[in-house]
Amino acid sequence: xxxxxxHRDDPEINLIPFIDVLLVVLIFLMLSTTYSKFTELExxxxxxxxxxxxxxxxxxxxxxxxxxxxxxxxxxLDDRTMDAVAAALAGAxxxxxxxxxxxxxxxxxxxxxxxxxxxxARRAGLSQITFATQKSTGAKP
Numbered sequence: 001x002x003x004x005x006x007h008r009d010d011p012e013i014n015l016i017p018f019i020d021v022l023l024v025v026l027i028f029l030m031l032s033t034t035y036s037k038f039t040e041l042e043x044x045x046x047x048x049x050x051x052x053x054x055x056x057x058x059x060x061x062x063x064x065x066x067x068x069x070x071x072x073x074x075x076x077l078d079d080r081t082m083d084a085v086a087a088a089l090a091g092a093x094x095x096x097x098x099x100x101x102x103x104x105x106x107x108x109x110x111x112x113x114x115x116x117x118x119x120x121a122r123r124a125g126l127s128q129i130t131f132a133t134q135k136s137t138g139a140k141p
Contacts, residue, residue, distance in 0.1 A: 058094070058095040058098055058099050058100050059099070059100050059102055060072065060073060060089060060092045060093060060099050060100065060101050060102065060126070061073055061074070061102045061104055061132075062085075062089070062101060062102065062103050062104065062117050063104045063105075064103065064104070064105035064106060064109045064113045064114055064117060065106055065109065066106040066108045066109055068080060068109065068110050068112075068113040070085055070088075070113070070117065072085070072088040072089060072092050073092050075088075080116075082116050082119055082120050082123070083120075083123075085116060085117060085120035086120035086121075086123040086124045087124075089101065089120055089121055089124040089126060090124040090125070093124065093125075093126060097125050097126065097127070098128070099126055099128070100126075100128045100129075100130060101117070101121045101126050101128065101129045101130070102130050102131070102132050103117050103118070103129065103130070103131050103132065104131075104132035105117075105131070
């Protein structure tokens with residue numbers, strides 16, 4: 001009879017196949033996930049609580065209508081190109097490069113129209129740009 005104790009090997013868990021399966025599941029989830037698009041978001045802009053606007057000779061007010069039309073210092077531009085807007089901004093800059101461009105865009109104006117005004121201001125050499133907003137109806141004074 002053999003009375004010697006048997007040496008039992010400890011059970012061993014092999015983690016490599018487990019990690020492989022987890023990586024495959026992770027890749028599957030990454031590829032099958034749908035992401036929301038920014039164009040599907042409904043935004044209502046702009047509303048802010050700010051002081052009333054003051055008239056200064058250094059200010060150039062550019063209005064952007066909801067349909068993308070432009071007006072520089074209350075004079076409507078017939079041409080909607082960037083060169084026409086840049087020429088109007090350069091002509092309205094009484095203080096030269098120290099003039100401040102105030103973009104007063106409709107909340108539903110196309111984003112490209114606002115970017116066009118910003119690029120036209122850059123081409124005209126005007127680097128100080130700000131945006132006009134209105135007080136929200138629920139804001140406290």
